[in-house]
Amino acid sequence: MKQMDIFRKILLTMVGMLIPIVVLFxxxxxxxxxxxxxxxxxxxxxxxxxFQSQMDAQIYQLNTNMLTLVSDVDILRYVIRFDEDPFEATVTRKSLEKRLLHLSLTSPWNNxxxxxxxxRKEAVSSDAYEIYNPKRLNLLNRKTWLFSGEPDSPSTWKFTKFMSEPKKAAGDINKVNMVIESQFSAMNIQDxxxxxxxxxxxxxxxxxxEPDRIIGNRTAKPANLEMITNQLGDISLGERGxxxxxxxxxxxxxxxxxSMPQLNGYIVDYVPLQNILxxxxxxxxxxxxxxIMLLITACIAAFLLYRHVQVPLRKLNTGVQSIKQGNYSARITGITTSEFDQLFVRFNQMAEQIQKLIENVYEEKIRVRDATLKQLQSQINPHFLYNCFAHIVHMSDLGYNEGITAMSHNLCDYYRYSTRVDKPNVLLEEELKLVESYLEIQQIRIPRLTYTMEIPDEMYGLGFPRLLLQPLVENAVIHGIEPYFxxxxIRIRGAVTEQGWEIWVEDNGPGMTEQAVRQLTEQVETDDFLSADSYGLRNVHQRLHIGYGPQSGLRFQxxxxxxxxxxxxxxxxxELEAN
Known part of the structure; x- marks a missing residue:
């Protein structure tokens, strides 16, 4: 498990101290x-x-005035008398107007x-301008006040209530003696x-x-009131809440x-929480x-400690790990004036000495490897040469002089190519020409033999170990083609991969079983290769291992x-491109 550095420890400590305080706060x-x-x-x-009680008190006073008028005997005598003198009727009417005016003035509201x-087909009002109109009278004796007025003209808004006598005859204009009407302006509520x-x-x-009207104070914003009432309409409202x-x-x-039951509405008040809180x-x-400032201060302190302690230690650890992984040229750079300077200088001196020792050993190992490669190459060259001589002897017995001549020329070219030990690596194009000469020799022996080469153009210029491909072609001809009519x-195919390159040699013979393929792979990997026919495959596999690492080698399918x-x-x- 990776240990936390001191920088993280300090930060976690500060955060751990602040979290309970922040949560509690x-x-x-x-x-x-x-x-x-x-x-x-x-x-x-x-x-x-x-505020509701104040409004109720004003409305109650208006209701009381209406009840007083309904039960007044003088008013009842006036509305049902028809035989009185016109002068007396006029005096009575003026007296009633004066009385209604006094009742209106008892309320602070404009009513x-x-x-x-x-x-009598007459009407008497406190403002002396009332004209009798039975069509606008509401004789149902509602307990609530009726709202009326133009929607876009608040100055016309008003509340009206009617009270008839007798009550039992309410609803039939021909059976009532009189109807008392009380009316006040909505401006009273606004005030x-x-x-x-x-x-x-x-x-x-x-x-x-109903009918969706808002009477607000004169400083209220209509857009806010409309938005609030829209939201109020979506919830169930009680008497208060x-x-x-x-x-x-x-x-x-x-x-x-x-709630304001007498007006069929609600008195609403809203307060911006931001102003209060x-x-x-x-x-x-x-x-x-x-x-946040405390946390920033802790971060700065931790960063200074991290920079002057943790960073130098990390550099030292990185240098040690680099040497452990084989990078002996690793050095610690960016040394500053601190207590770690002397330690860094000693580490660089030690790394330099180790690098010199390793380079000496590596040079010696390269010389040994080159000697081993030359030895393996010398083993492959005679192996192919022996096979060619056997073919020549066979053709001589058959009297095939043209084939002997062609094979001799190809063998001469091959021998000239393979004896250049001073140049162990050639271009892939040269190696393919050698393979082509070999296949032409085999076509002399086996007339039915055909071959194709499918190599990308970019691979022709690659460096390639000498005599590495020919043993695979030889193995395909001898074991895959020749014994079976x-x-x-023979198909030779090359391809470029993400990891490197690959070249495959295929034949259309009977092939091998999966078990035989696994056995062949195991034999190629072992030091003791018992099959004499596959000696060349063993040498090729060893050369690939030595030259390009353990991941490279032969593959069989x-x-x-x-x-x-x-x-x-x-x-x-x-490395292949460099060759």
Whole structure:
């Protein structure tokens, strides 16, 4: 398990100390906000309830005035008398107008009271301008006040209530003696809302769901009121309550409401939470900024310690690991004036001495490897030469002089090519020419033999070990083609891979079983190779191991439709290109 450095330890310690403090503060802050919100709700509900009682008192006074007029005997005598003197009727009418005016003035609200006499086809009002019109009278004796007015003209908004006598005859204009009408302007409510707002930080308004009208204070923003009422319409409202909404600007508000049954509406007040909770939020920001500054200070201290202790130790560890992995040229650079300078200087001196010793040993190993490669190459060359002489003897017995001449010329070219020990590596193009000469010799022996070469152009210029491909071709001809009359094709194919290069030699002979392929692979890997026929394969595999590392070597595969292929895979691509 990887140990944590001192930089991470200091940071984790600081974070571990700050987390409980931040969590405790956040919890305390949340509780404080919750308590304040509850107190705001309670206070706002009390204020709204008091405001509701004030409005109810004014409406109750208007209702009382109407009841007084309904039970007045003089008024009843006036509305049902028809035989009185016109002068006396006029005097009575003026007296009633004066009385209605006095009743209207008893209320601080701007209101109007009227008496409608269906039997006399007359109307008397407190403003002396009433004209009898039975079509607009509502004789149902509703307990609530009716709202009317133009939607886009708040100055025309008003509330009206009718009271008929007798009550049992309500609904039939021909059976009632009189109808009392009381009316007041919505501006009265707006004036009260303005007064309420002067002593509060809220924004009160009256909302009537039917017919969806809003009477707000004169400083309220209509867009905010409309957005709040739209949200109120989506929830179930009781007699009183509170909720939290967001305005169109994204500002969060705390809303409280109480019902106003007589007006079929709700008195609503909303307060921006930001204005009330801003001191708490300010303290919260200061606390968090302080915590961040403490954390930054801890980071700076940890970074200084990390830079002057951890970084030098890491450089030293990296240098040791590089030497351990075989990079003896590794040196520690970027030395600064610190206590580690002397240690770095000693490490560089030690690494330099180790590099010199390793280079001497490596040079000696290269000389030994070159000697081994030359020895293996000398073993392959006689092996091919013996086979060629055997072919010549065979053709001499048959009297095939042209074949002997062609084979002799090809053998001469081959021998001239293979005896250049001073140049162990050649271009792949030269090695392919040698293979082509060999296959032409074999075509003299086996007329049915055909061959193809599919090598990418970019591979012709590659450096390639001498006499490395010819043993694979020879093995394919002798063991895959010659013994079987149905076998007649040799295919040589090259390819570029991500790791390096590969060349495959395929024949269409009967092939080998999977078990035989595994056995052949195991024999090539072992030191004791018992099969004399495959001696050349063993030498090729050893040369690839020595020249290009343990990952390179020979690979064998049995083809699905019959046949066998042997391939050279070289993974050390850079070394191959360098050759």
């Amino acid at each position: 956040a919890y305390s802050n949340k509780e404080n906000v919750s308590v304040i919100e509850r107190e705001i709700k309670s206070s706002s509900l009390h204020k709204l309830s008091f 109007r009271t009227a008496i409608h006499a269906p039997m 009260m809302l303005d007064t309420y707002k002067l002593g509060s930080s809220g924004n009160p308004f009256l909302w009537m769901p 509170s909720a939290t909404f967001k305005l169109q600007s994204g500002e969060e508000v705390l809303l409280t409401y109480v 801003s001191p708490i939020f300010k303290n919260t920001y200061i606390f968090y900024i302080t915590c 149905s076998a007649d094709t 049995a083809l699905p439709g019959g046949g066998f292929r042997a391939g050279i895979e070289i993974y050390n691509r850079k």
